[in-house]
Amino acid sequence: MPNILADKKIVLGVTGSIACYKAVDLASKLKQAGALVEVILTESAQQFLSPLSFNSITHQPVVTSLFDTNSEAGINHVALARRADIVVVAPATANTIAKIANGQADDALGTTVLATEAPIMVCPAMDGNMYESPATQANIATLKERGIHLAGPEVGHLASGQTGIGRLIEPQQIASHIRLILGRNGDLAGKKIVVSAGGTRESLDPVREITNRSSGKMGYAIAEAALDRGASVVLVSTPTNLSSPVGATVVLVKDAADMYQAIITESKDADGLVMAAAVADWQPVASSGQKAKKSNKKTWAIELTQTPDIIASVSTKGLIKVGFAAETESVLQNAEAKIKSKNLDIVVANDVSSEQIGFGSDNNEVTIIDRLGRVEETGLLSKYDIAWQILDRTLEFMKAT
Numbered sequence: 001m002p003n004i005l006a007d008k009k010i011v012l013g014v015t016g017s018i019a020c021y022k023a024v025d026l027a028s029k030l031k032q033a034g035a036l037v038e039v040i041l042t043e044s045a046q047q048f049l050s051p052l053s054f055n056s057i058t059h060q061p062v063v064t065s066l067f068d069t070n071s072e073a074g075i076n077h078v079a080l081a082r083r084a085d086i087v088v089v090a091p092a093t094a095n096t097i098a099k100i101a102n103g104q105a106d107d108a109l110g111t112t113v114l115a116t117e118a119p120i121m122v123c124p125a126m127d128g129n130m131y132e133s134p135a136t137q138a139n140i141a142t143l144k145e146r147g148i149h150l151a152g153p154e155v156g157h158l159a160s161g162q163t164g165i166g167r168l169i170e171p172q173q174i175a176s177h178i179r180l181i182l183g184r185n186g187d188l189a190g191k192k193i194v195v196s197a198g199g200t201r202e203s204l205d206p207v208r209e210i211t212n213r214s215s216g217k218m219g220y221a222i223a224e225a226a227l228d229r230g231a232s233v234v235l236v237s238t239p240t241n242l243s244s245p246v247g248a249t250v251v252l253v254k255d256a257a258d259m260y261q262a263i264i265t266e267s268k269d270a271d272g273l274v275m276a277a278a279v280a281d282w283q284p285v286a287s288s289g290q291k292a293k294k295s296n297k298k299t300w301a302i303e304l305t306q307t308p309d310i311i312a313s314v315s316t317k318g319l320i321k322v323g324f325a326a327e328t329e330s331v332l333q334n335a336e337a338k339i340k341s342k343n344l345d346i347v348v349a350n351d352v353s354s355e356q357i358g359f360g361s362d363n364n365e366v367t368i369i370d371r372l373g374r375v376e377e378t379g380l381l382s383k384y385d386i387a388w389q390i391l392d393r394t395l396e397f398m399k400a401t
């Protein structure tokens with residue numbers, strides 16, 4: 001199964017911040033995703049956490065000193081720097097950020113950061129005043145100028161008890177940033193992919209709407225897989241419970257008309273369009289500005305009109321168009337008909353009548369049909385794995401265009 005983190009050598013530098021505990025979770029997430037995680041603890045970090053915490057998660061020795069002759073770092077002080085695919089400093093204290101900005105190499109982390117040719121990512125964590133101080137800001141600017149990636153901090157509750165900027169971003173977010181950096185030279189690098197996700201909501205009045213059961217998970221998985229492969233991704237989505245994929249440009253829309261506008265605009269310079277959203281086929285002819293009152297009428301007839309067919313309307317030259325056919329019957333026949341009527345390259349057909357797959361589920365089972373008549377059944381897979389297969393086929397058509 002595709003996995004951008006598998007076998008990647010990640011050096012994780014952990015410094016003396018109260019947010020250290022989150023680095024344990026990060027190391028665990030990276031290890032579970034198949035990465036080889038080698039941890040360097042600064043002396044201050046060891047006041048907060050023991051090397052054993054990381055050692056038992058990563059199953060690798062933890063570097064705690066530059067001068068430990070029992071450690072590989074003590075014998076070859078740049079060994080980790082040389083083999084790293086990425087060096088991540090999380091959490092990064094104000095002190096370590098200052099040291100990196102000045103090129104100091106008085107400990108194992110400083111030496112590694114200075115010696116590596118791999119991409120470096122720094123995730124600051126500190127008190128708001130420390131973060132906003134001119135010295136820290138100047139140091140961060142220096143890091144950015146030198147091509148070091150900064151991720152965070154975010155605004156939130158700080159150890160001081162105050163709320164402000166300086167909070168370490170969550171481990172899941174850090175992992176997403178790592179994936180983005182490691183994937184940037186992937187096979188979709190230089191391609192713009194527009195993905196739609198979620199179910200549209202058509203207003204009847206200010207409090208009532210017609211919507212559908214789409215969770216947005218399939219579209220978000222496609223956006224994530226495309227980012228992992230280096231694409232620049234625009235995700236046109238209705239509001240969902242899902243976190244925005246790190247690195248995607250998210251355009252939030254509400255109804256089919258909004259989605260139409262956003263997709264037409266974003267597709268003008270795109271290489272691929274994947275319409276995974278469940279767009280309403282029908283919208284109310286009229287939407288009241290005021291809440292419709294309950295009256296003595298026993299029934300309420302709502303007149304509906306067809307919404308514009310978005311994917312059929314997009315005609316950017318060279319754009320590879322991927323449609324979804326969520327059906328409950330005659331799945332294949334309907335999908336093939338869609339390819340012709342909407343001028344699509346690929347249709348992903350799924351039977352949404354099953355609770356095991358389709359709406360809301362993390363898994364899906366689809367048939368990928370293309371304009372050359374090829375039919376491929378994926379079997380039951382995670383939505384991310386299915387996304388990868390859809391993008392494989394999309395890339396094939398892009399190369400042939």
Ligand SMILES: Cc1cc2nc3c(=O)[nH]c(=O)nc-3n(C[C@H](O)[C@H](O)[C@H](O)COP(=O)(O)O)c2cc1C
Nearest residue numbers: 015016017018042044045093094095096125126127
């Ligand atoms: C309880 C406690 C919490 C701390 N939290 C932070 C922090 O979140 N961010 C930070 O920049 N410094 C923090 N410090 C200060 C650093 O530990 C200190 O600057 C240290 O020299 C950093 O060393 P290092 O960068 O080599 O790990 C904290 C200190 C203490 C005692």
